[in-house]
Amino acid sequence: MHTTVEALTELRQRSRADLSDRWRRLRGSLLFAAQAGVAASLAWLAAHYLVRHPHPYFAPIAAVIVLNVSVGQRLRRAVELLAGVALGILLGDLLIYFTGTGPWQIGVSVAFVILACVFLGGSPTVIGQAASSAVLVSTLAPPQSGIYYSRFIDAVVGGVVGVLVLALLLQINPLTVMKRAAAPAFDCLAEGLRDCARALASGSLEQAQAALNALSDADSSITRFQDALADARETATLAPVRWRARVPLTEYVDAAPHIDHALRNARVLARRTVTMIEDGEEASPNLIASLQSAAEAVAVFVRELAAGREPDRTRELTLAAVALAGEAYRRGLDFSAGVVAAQVRTIGTDLMLATGVSDRATARLIHRAAGRVPRPSRSAG
Incomplete structure (x- = not known):
């Protein structure tokens, strides 16, 4: 009986500690959540009203990607991510347009994007993000009747908005x-x-x-x-x-x-x-x-x-x-x-x-x- 009481007491203490840790992490994420929400909204508005794209879904995606991976890192890393997203979308669109879609085309496009980034002197961050973006454009909405330059523009707009929000908005002292x-x-x-x-x-x-x-x-x-x-x-x-x-x-x-x-x-x-x-x-x-x-x-x-x-x-x-x-x-x-x-x-x-x-x-x-x-x-x- 005494052992059971001790076990229950320890369980309650651990539960309180776990709950306290969860609340602490939640409070620590409030700034990022606010930045990501503002960046996604502003990126969609900028691409939709300023660039006149009816469905600029890549703009908020790029904005959130830049903010998400750049938490606690330098602005240079955010700019690298922006370059990776935009480059991956552009090169992926180009290659899929000429080769078509399918499993082997996705593999070729990813390999091509990686090699192109290496040739251009991209960092590991740029290479990884560019490859991920190439997969995204190859599988989510591959080009059918032409090269979708609008998706590249959306990514640039969204990434720039993400960088600006990271640098200028909702910054703590x-x-x-x-x-x-x-x-x-x-x-x-x-x-x-x-x-x-x-x-x-x-x-x-x-x-x-x-x-x-x-x-x-x-x-x-x-x-x-x-x-x-x-x-x-x-x-x-x-x-x-x-x-x-x-x-x-x-x-x-x-x-x-x-x-x-x-x-x-x-x-x-x-x-x-x-x-x-x-x-x-x-x-x-x-x-x-x-x-x-x-x-x-x-x-x-x-x-x-x-x-x-x-x-x-x-x-x-x-x-x-x-x-x-x-x-x-x-x-x-x-x-x-x-x-x-x-x-x-x-x-x-x-x-x-x-x-x-x-x-x-x-x-x-x-x-x-x-x-x-x-x-x-x-x-x-």
Whole structure:
């Protein structure tokens, strides 16, 4: 009886989790659904009233194809899909007109379209979409009394409408996208440094290994951050209503590669943290405090980016972390502890560069900070 109750409880929990996931994916698809609906309607209207085609079914098809495969990708991919759809329809119509219809003609038309796209230098996206379009025109409505140039025109009109909708209509705020995408990457770095500090303070090998594992799994968050950055930049460039976001996005663009480097260096630091505890090396209070200050610098940085503020507090905390690590090194550290201190300095360099400080100024500031003990500073209000 007890086992049955537990099983039913687990089933209800899984059902709620599954339903919650479905609603989350549904909310995430609302923008695409709205874009696809608007694009299909506009494509039909444009081909019907502007080009004077009575049944322009290829126009909404092309518009939806461009939007559907281009979700989360660059505008260049959408243009490639447009070229593939139009080229496949044009070449498919030509070949079927001269050879007739049938199973072998469909195969020949697909092979011909692929070879033509390869000869013209088409990408795999163009080749695949052109071949699919050739199959569509060969089977759905093959030409009977002439070459249907109207279908090629419909595809071009629909594809152009799809690209315009993708670029200009119903775009969410790119800064909102970046805030959501940046937070996991920054949080992973900050938590990793904070967990290493806790592990050294408590001498917990298990906690140090957990910090290393978490940092080793951070690649996906960085990848999502970089992908979101590319999409946000494209939106801010093409959508007039989002042009004001271009300058704030530049700060994310400048920070992204340095945060990636900082995460890589944090992994090295975490490995040495594990080794320190395994070898029984002593962790000085200054070394632990340097990790805590570096973690706080990362946490503050993502907030300052989101608020559009000059990252002065981030720089202050970063230099304090480097100064504490330098003092710990001067007082004497074992081998692995010395590597941890050196990695704090390297991560400090990454953070200073991420805040927009030049290479030369960063080198000077880091060198100066490593040679002094910081004075306690008031936290930002």
